[in-house]
Amino acid sequence: MGGLSSPARPEALDPAAEIDMAKLLAARRTAVAAAPYLATALHALTIVPSYGVPTMAVDRYWRCYASPAFVAMTELPDLAVVWLHEVSHLVRDHHRRAERLMERSRNHKSAGTPALDPEHPLAARIRMNIAMDCEINDDLVESFGDETTVKLRLPKGAVTPMGLQIKNGALFEEYVRLLPKLVLNGDLAWVECGSGAHGGEAPWELDGSGAQAIGEFEAAAIRFRVREALLDKRRWGTVPQGWKRWAEGGAEPMQDWRALLGSTLRGCLAAGRGAGDYSYRRPSRRAASLDGSVVLPSLRSILPRVAVVVDTSGSVTDADLGSALAEVAAICRSVGAHGSQVGVYSCDAAVHTVQQICRAEELNLVGGGGTDMRKGIGRAAAARPRPDVIVVLTDGFTPWPADNPGGRVIAGIFGSDSRYSEDDDDDDYAPSLPPDWIETVRLCR
Amino acid sequence: MTLTMPSPSVATQTTEIQTADRLIALTRVSSTAPGTDPAVQALALATAANLPVLLWGQPGIGKSSTLTQLADGLDLPLETVIASVHEPSDFAGLPVIGADPAAQGVAMAPPDWAVRLSRTGKGLLFLDELSSAPPAVQAALLRVVLERRVGSLALPESVRIVAAANPANSAADGWQLAPPLANRFVHLAWVHDPEIVVRGLGGTWPYIPLPRLDPARLERSVARARSAVCGFLTARPDYTHRMPTSANSRGGAWPSPRTWEMVLRLLAFGYAAGADIEAIALAVRGAVGDGAGMELLAFLEQRDLPDPEEVLADPDGADVPARGDRVHAMLCAVVDAIKRDATQARWEAGWTLVARLAELVPIDLLVAPAMQLADLRDPLWAAPEQLDRLSALGEVLAWAD
Numbered sequence: 012m013g014g015l016s017s018p019a020r021p022e023a024l025d026p027a028a029e030i031d032m033a034k035l036l037a038a039r040r041t042a043v044a045a046a047p048y049l050a051t052a053l054h055a056l057t058i059v060p061s062y063g064v065p066t067m068a069v070d071r072y073w074r075c076y077a078s079p080a081f082v083a084m085t086e087l088p089d090l091a092v093v094w095l096h097e098v099s100h101l102v103r104d105h106h107r108r109a110e111r112l113m114e115r116s117r118n119h120k121s122a123g124t125p126a127l128d129p130e131h132p133l134a135a136r137i138r139m140n141i142a143m144d145c146e147i148n149d150d151l152v153e154s155f156g157d158e159t160t161v162k163l164r165l166p167k168g169a170v171t172p173m174g175l176q177i178k179n180g181a182l183f184e185e186y187v188r189l190l191p192k193l194v195l196n197g198d199l200a201w202v203e204c205g206s207g208a209h210g211g212e213a214p215w216e217l218d219g220s221g222a223q224a225i226g227e228f229e230a231a232a233i234r235f236r237v238r239e240a241l242l243d244k245r246r247w248g249t250v251p252q253g254w255k256r257w258a259e260g261g262a263e264p265m266q267d268w269r270a271l272l273g274s275t276l277r278g279c280l281a282a283g284r285g286a287g288d289y290s291y292r293r294p295s296r297r298a299a300s301l302d303g304s305v306v307l308p309s310l311r312s313i314l315p316r317v318a319v320v321v322d323t324s325g326s327v328t329d330a331d332l333g334s335a336l337a338e339v340a341a342i343c344r345s346v347g348a349h350g351s352q353v354g355v356y357s358c359d360a361a362v363h364t365v366q367q368i369c370r371a372e373e374l375n376l377v378g379g380g381g382t383d384m385r386k387g388i389g390r391a392a393a394a395r396p397r398p399d400v401i402v403v404l405t406d407g408f409t410p411w412p413a414d415n416p417g418g419r420v421i422a423g424i425f426g427s428d429s430r431y432s433e434d435d436d437d438d439d440y441a442p443s444l445p446p447d448w449i450e451t452v453r454l455c456r
Numbered sequence: 457m458t459l460t461m462p463s464p465s466v467a468t469q470t471t472e473i474q475t476a477d478r479l480i481a482l483t484r485v486s487s488t489a490p491g492t493d494p495a496v497q498a499l500a501l502a503t504a505a506n507l508p509v510l511l512w513g514q515p516g517i518g519k520s521s522t523l524t525q526l527a528d529g530l531d532l533p534l535e536t537v538i539a540s541v542h543e544p545s546d547f548a549g550l551p552v553i554g555a556d557p558a559a560q561g562v563a564m565a566p567p568d569w570a571v572r573l574s575r576t577g578k579g580l581l582f583l584d585e586l587s588s589a590p591p592a593v594q595a596a597l598l599r600v601v602l603e604r605r606v607g608s609l610a611l612p613e614s615v616r617i618v619a620a621a622n623p624a625n626s627a628a629d630g631w632q633l634a635p636p637l638a639n640r641f642v643h644l645a646w647v648h649d650p651e652i653v654v655r656g657l658g659g660t661w662p663y664i665p666l667p668r669l670d671p672a673r674l675e676r677s678v679a680r681a682r683s684a685v686c687g688f689l690t691a692r693p694d695y696t697h698r699m700p701t702s703a704n705s706r707g708g709a710w711p712s713p714r715t716w717e718m719v720l721r722l723l724a725f726g727y728a729a730g731a732d733i734e735a736i737a738l739a740v741r742g743a744v745g746d747g748a749g750m751e752l753l754a755f756l757e758q759r760d761l762p763d764p765e766e767v768l769a770d771p772d773g774a775d776v777p778a779r780g781d782r783v784h785a786m787l788c789a790v791v792d793a794i795k796r797d798a799t800q801a802r803w804e805a806g807w808t809l810v811a812r813l814a815e816l817v818p819i820d821l822l823v824a825p826a827m828q829l830a831d832l833r834d835p836l837w838a839a840p841e842q843l844d845r846l847s848a849l850g851e852v853l854a855w856a857d
Contacts, residue, residue, distance in 0.1 A: 032818075033819075033848065033851035033852050033854075033855055034855050036818055036819055036820035036852050037820065037851075037852045037853075037854075037855030038855075039818075039820050040820040040823055040824075040852060043820075043824075050781070050784070051781040051784075051785075052781070053781075054779075054780040054781035054783075054784045054821055055779050055780055055781040056780070057780070058818060087855060223778065223779070225779070226494065226733075226734040227494075227734065228494075228733065228734050228737035228738065228741075228753065229733065229734070229737075229779075231737075231750055231753075232737075232750070232753055232754045232757055233781065235750055235751070235754040236754060236781075239754075447701075
């Protein structure tokens, strides 16, 4: 198992004739019986026997490559699990998520190290593949622990978070960061699941025009079916937690919060009264060509005022605050608002300081008690001249004002594991959601 | 100003310049091949359907050159208007005061590009940098895009409108697209494909062929598109109008009666042209947004399965879907139909279908339906003669034990 390289074979051997197709298909049937919610996806796969692939792998066009030798030497229940594993890569859209993660690592500008090393794409692929295997396999174990389902178990040597001694139940984007530096030891099976997983092309793969390629949108339709099957309440009993989360959309990879915060803030700055638009304050010079008999407006730009209310109640780390503030300051600068146009309010249970800033570095934050962002928002809205946009940076454990104080309000809410917070029943104070009139952006790592 | 005699070096300079120009011309020589990219096909589909298209893409990825190719391919004159450098009056018409404004009113004179388009009667209007246009300009563009009126001039019906915009996070001075304007476009994400760029620099750029409409299928396509959209909206009336809650997505595609009308036209064109499902999907999602588009296509996929009764009537000749999961769905529907009205003839037709499929698709798809079919057997019926064509099924079953 694992990284066996394909031995040189004479051309005459036809993998399609060599492979034990009945066994492979019987294994798929077992897989369908064990996880009926994945039936659509499993049936949609096209099988391509190949000597190039060491074990089994999928490509982004929903073709499953299988090695005749691997099929012959693997027991049927194990083979069924491999089917489930490979199709999970595709259903969970790993290859596109991998591309996004690579892209983000490549464009990484802020503090900290990127999740992947874009300089070494091959190493990055293997890391991602192992992380993806963790994301899939922790659920496979969960689903087969139950006696009522078909007796399947995870094959020996399969990558699991437990085996790597990292926390369970995360997404691969998180696992990539959690993986120990050196994970390649001999025991890890199937670390090469093809372009359907890590997005990089494997040497045995056919191109997009080959046998029965399924495109992005057909694939999306298949995912939609799987999601529907999972949300079918009658089957809730046998569905593993991880798949439930996926179906409810809780397992969608987070968009980069910088992009989200940036576009929300820009949108608000643009839509607020402060942005450049046509105004009659100064007539257009074009009016001269009309003999001056018509007054035309000209493009005027008024700088927007921004107030940033910062939660300094101790539950937010300085590093988080710093990076979010830097982002806000940079965006404000890029639209021309700086100096006295941007006010920062440090706030916990009361407002501590008010500063006008040019750069985030000039800022000092005071506070560290309880949390009441209503005070900060009220204070910012009461300032004259009034801010066009109020940005609130908080961990969300705060009451929110009942009425819109005027102007636009954006809430940037910190939280690293917000996805799984519903599992923590012992949590005394759940974060209260901001009201509708506040644009909410979740700021995650 | 003093006149100087031309020095001998001027002559050589001129030839140098000419040689340089020739070299530049040589680097521009390229041939074209039809583009197969779904995004390109979706653009062609929407252009053929005469729906305004908005291309979203980073600066410099060749949106403008794509438009030049599109215009060349359609043999239409291209009028490029950079929306962000124009004033609202350039789209709403420049007021021209006549002799007696009180009696005659003020004429709103159209700019020259609109007059050119109107005079030729055809053309491709390309509105570049749409997202950098201030809200007032965007508001002025509403009438141009939807009603094709520039000032007091009406653009001919056959003029195609394509716009381009940079995503808000790549343009620091970018505006959110106003929701009413966004709702009038088919939104297509434009990305550069490294392969196409390499092939283009090597001398072959893709051109955008218009979908070839089959005249014999026009009526049928419209009927099919109508029943598709109406069927979906009957099942999911909540999708008839759904404005996104977040400000970001309001500047994109979202479902509204207007965009559903666009979907109807796109589907009719897609069906009539026999277009690739990927291209249709891209265009439909560009019109009503990802969520609604996805649900519509999943709905259609399920609905477009062959009718079980028709399959039973002709099990040897019925169309078989290409994808395994759809074959399985079709077979399950057929078995259900037999279950509802179990006669020996229908039951045997079911076996004929199973035996035929056994040669076409992976055999494991047939196991569960075949076992259900076997359970339906009346003790008086003879074993189906097709069973000997199903030995492969037995092999799979043997493994399962």
